[in-house]
Amino acid sequence: MTAQTVTTPAVTAAAGPRPRIIGLDLSLTSTGVALPDGTTYRIKTRAADADRRLVMIRDNIRRALDTHRPHLAVVEDLPITANSAGITGMVHGIVRAELADAEVPRALIAAATLKAFAADHGRADKAAMADAAYLAAGRRFDDDKGGDQCDAWWLRAAGHDWWDDPLFTLPAAQRNRLTKAKWPVLPRWAR
Template identity: 55%
Template sequence: MPDLFTPEVPAATTAAGPRALRILGLDLSITAPGIACPNGDTVTITAKQPGDWRLMEIEAFIHTVVAEGVDYAVIEDLPTHAKAAGITGMVHGAIRLLLMTENVPYVVVTPATLKAYATGKGNADKTAMALAAFKRTGREFADDNQCDAWWLRAAGLDWYGAPEFDLPKAQRDRLAKAKWPQAVAR
């Protein structure tokens, strides 16, 4: 079995042979979490409930995606110096508990690592992230939450040996800063 930091992890297999990895990208917040589903679709959850009740809506939506099959989740880490970190932390806790309950391994990637992976610069802004996605794949997003979630999914696919596009080695090497779970047989 590959060790924790071996990027050449084989694709998951089924009785019918190899299948694509199912990576879920999560840019979590209480107001508008961005989700990149395993099939590549992106969505922003616009919770309708007030306050903490939004946690239930967010968890229910993500549970629906997880129930369809997820091999790994890639989550953008909490903001370090923001008042919103406490509120966003509640969302992280609810979703991490869901993933653990459903036996979905996950990794937390810092915003600087994600930005450096996507653009080559750890301090890139939201426009640079969107532009990098457009240049690589022609993708456009409804908002920056979907864009970040999409890059998180792309990072997971790349780390586990199934990149959807080429990036310079220096950008790909930035992913080693995260503590990726080992490949698991499913």
Template identity: 50%
Template sequence: MTVPDLFTPEVPAATTAAGPRPLRVLGLDLSITAPGLCLPDGTTRTVKTNSKDGDRRLQIIVNNIDVALGDDPWGDDHCDLVVMEEAPPGLKGPAIKAIHMVHGAVRLRLIEFGAPYVLINPTTLKAFATGSTSADKTAMAMAAYKRSGREFGDDNQCDAFWLRAAGLDWYGQPEFDLPKIQRERLVKVQWPEAVAR
């Protein structure tokens, strides 16, 4: 199996009789305790882990992402792109070690699965969603409600929603309108050159 290149994956374009099919984007807001997922159909969920499980939490997270990716990486329900948030700046000690462990486990699984992925800096995501690089969790949730009428069980789901929205927007399939200045923030991201559309 060929390992996909992070920034130039070779993913065949998928089309239907009516033209390109909708892009299937998975948004992941990773953490060791409660990662947020926004599935390709737009539904959100949180994967709760328990510290008593130790490193087995990594397997619980990866197993849930496996389900979200679809059963067959080359089938009609496969995920075209995974959009993840980079580790938040300022984390220190055990927290930064934990987030890097989660990212490592998830990225390895995505490579095994052949799923192209991209990382978005937290400040870029905030600016895309709200127009402000310093937006807090409440501002992110309010922006999601304003643009889509969506509410979420927690801020992890909200961030995953915005990550998926960024991927869809960049590849020309936005689910809602945003000001041009906010959309232009996505230029800072190193997007894969092509994904199935």
């Protein structure tokens, strides 16, 4: 990643409150969540819990939606590979149903697009994504071995960028990569 100037846009009373955006990196074993306030965590499940894993993820996402009332959810899109897509697809179904019930519009960003936005390379590994978060905002993810929290954090950042409320400055070439994402049509009041 190239060197960049780190700035945080000022939010004034005239501009109104920041949008509440949640980032979700969905996985059956370890779902990464970035809440609207920037807090990140993982929803870890065990294979021994079988289909209850889906219920655990659903209930956790439901609580997050009820508590934080996001304006937008930004979700890493399903993987292309068939083996992963089937398992992750079950998690997507549960979470998308919760988002629909809560009337939270959702955006989908392919993993390669998210990596190119964050680290300027569509095949960036977990370390490069974490390094990019540190360079952009001084954010560290010390307990995030799989990168789930980091990815969720970048998904939230992408949502803010798309909403025209960037959390920090990135080169235009990286920001432009978000045009490949699937963004919702938001109601007039939301923009």
